[in-house]
Amino acid sequence: MPMQEKVEAQSILSMNSVEVLYDNVMLAIKGVSVQVPKGKMIALLGSNGAGKSTTLKAISGLLKAERGRISRGEIKFNGTDITEVLAQKRVGMGICHVVEGRHVFEHLTPDENLTAAAPLGMSRSVLNVEKEKIYNYFPRLAERRNSQSGYLSGGEQQMLAIGRALVTQPSLLMLDEPSLGLAPFLVSEIFDILQKINQEEGVSVLLVEQNALAALEIVSEGYLIENGRVVMHGTAEELKSNSDIQEFYLGGGEGTDFHNVKHYSRRKRWLS
Amino acid sequence: MDWIFLTELAINGALTGLLYSLVAIGLVLIYKASSVPNLAQGGLTMLGAYVVLALSRDAGMPLWLAIPLAAVIMFGMGFGIERVALRRLAGRPVVMILMMTLGIDIFLIGTTLAIWGGTSSSMNLGISYEPLLMGDIFISRIHLVGAGVALSLFAAFMLFFRTRTGIKLRAIADDYMASWSVGISVERGVGLSWALASLVAVGAGVIWGEIQGVDQSLSILLLKGLTVAVLGGLDSILGAVIAGVIIGIIENVGAEFLDQFVGGGSRELIVAAVLILTVMIRPHGLFGRHDIERV
């Protein structure tokens, strides 16, 4: 298919019909195909348990940490098949995954968090330049660079997790629900910074979000995943105007359909 | 009460305590990286002593060469243990890893018995047994040397944990998933912690081998080391040093008073009491980190 080849050539990431098994039995995603064009921001949307995190873990190689594996399909990064490449090698190739739930190194300072992510080969001066750049994007972190990270606020920890990923100098930055549990003003602050990073550094971004409304404001395309399959793919405009999306994810619909109930109970949990 | 005698007991107790710290530091290094108390640290200490002995007595090397070479060998051995015995357990319940370290301890005891037999050999460091007289106080020279080794290692590790590699190791101690996500090799980090603990075991093995002879009973040092590490907080090197001094003093001074009532064996009782009370009253020890809790 010449058409597909053309899409792949312009993609930094091209994931084709990938299936993932956990513990050799649990089929978590069932043939997911996702393309991330170079320099673009793409969103993966979908409700809880749809397979979004699994998709990111398949790309970053972190599946192995959870006894998961790719049982079918292939993942190409800049045209190279990385399906069998070790997770730490993928970081070196330019893929960095900010995992769900703000995993900062709690007993390290923000500054040490950034140092920890530096490749062993990165010189001290380059590292310092990188750090200053990150503190420029996130001035809140600069203020608290020497305090213990475990005591940062949720928003600051999310910023630190993103900053720490930037130290690895990624060309593809993947974020798993960065807005989770954050106040709306923080979400928009973080999303603005993501957009800036995307524009200024030319980093391609793959953003997983349940907060579809916020995500569709900054990405150019989105994929909707349900039950381990891509059920919709389109530009942000197309998705925003789609009636199903409006009903299920943008809070436009009424009634007691399954998805809304699920979202509601989950939201309640964040607040408690 | 004779104050000079009491001071002498306290100082020698503190020095002995620092020798327990030597064992405890190894435990702490591995605990930091894997959240498991390494039950093989006594066995490693014993092995460290045997390797030095094999190089100096059996292969005829001078000690100044045998000890560093043993350190290099044990350093590599630490990486090997992680690779062969522990890597396949990554992600398994901590109790499995704990049992594996116990298995390694028993394996090391059995191996040294098979190779060198069970008779005690002397280390022959050439340090005089004549105590050092400072003012009116007698101090054991070998204990003084051992305490110096413990404090030097402590200082070296404090510096090491500020280097980039040291910070990565602390990052691994905090969060495996986050470490992988930024390309830190957790496996190599855990291997490095075993290598460093094995290196420390050479220091502990040489000093303790000189004090009580080299045989399999060196592995029992695990119990003292573990008590010190638990009181210090299991993941704090500073804690291991300070707890060592505290336990050494309590043990030496306390035994002097208690032995007249219980007729010997009070050292063990005192150490047991410290361990049990720590676990009951302050489970994360003097300097152990609390898990940070936020809403």
Ligand SMILES: Nc1ncnc2c1ncn2[C@@H]1O[C@H](COP(=O)(O)OP(=O)(O)O)[C@@H](O)[C@H]1O
């Ligand atoms: N480590 C795991 N072991 C087994 N099943 C898992 C694991 N992680 C996720 N799953 C399952 O895979 C499916 C997709 O999960 P996930 O990718 O986390 O969804 P999402 O991120 O969209 O909420 C769910 O059914 C979930 O229960």
Ligand SMILES: [Mg+2]
């Ligand atoms: Mg998820």
